[in-house]
Amino acid sequence: QVQLVQSGAEVKKPGASVKVSCKASGYPFSGYYLHWMRRAPGQGLEWMGRIDPNRGGTSYAQKFQGRVSMTRDTSTSTVYLELSRLRSDDTAMYYCAREVSLNPDYWGQGTLVTVSS
């Protein structure tokens, strides 16, 4: 069955970077775009961007341009989200999800990133 398994919780200081992984299984990794979203405490879900695992092409939300990087490793069917220059308002649950019909279908379990001095 389709599974997306994310890496564990992270605690970072302001100004640092964080890299979250999302390992896919149960389907052809290169056949589906993968998205990253986040939900900050008390806020709604926010789309951050997506990556084409086949060619590595990316598309980022304007809000995160210059601070976000999405990459993939086809040998391990894993995509990565790296967010730099972290601020306290980057504290959130981060999710990866596969795309079908221009929307996410299967989601990872989420990775809590806490930014605190």
Add this chain to the structure above:
Amino acid sequence: QSALTQPPSASGSPGQSVTISCTGTSSDIGVYNYVSWYQQHPGRAPKLMIYEVTKRSSGVPDRFSGSKSGNTASLTVSGLQAEDEADYFCSSYGGSNNFVVFGGGTKLTVL
């Protein structure tokens, strides 16, 4: 503040029907038929229930149905059951600049 607007809560008794709305704009829901609905239980990953406005995801009971009128999409849960108690949120394709937009979520309580 979310791009799509949902009521924060909804409720119904077992066996009843409840409808949850999701209001967007003429740049997302109003122009694209790519609206999805998700169910999320506490501590669990979201589960796709409805996609492309009306299509049920595999294994989803036919008690769940979706519709759209203008800029507003709706999820109807008929014959409410205790296990339907969860958070529900919507999403829509929003065009190339803001690819996916989401609602803030609705907490459904089965009384």
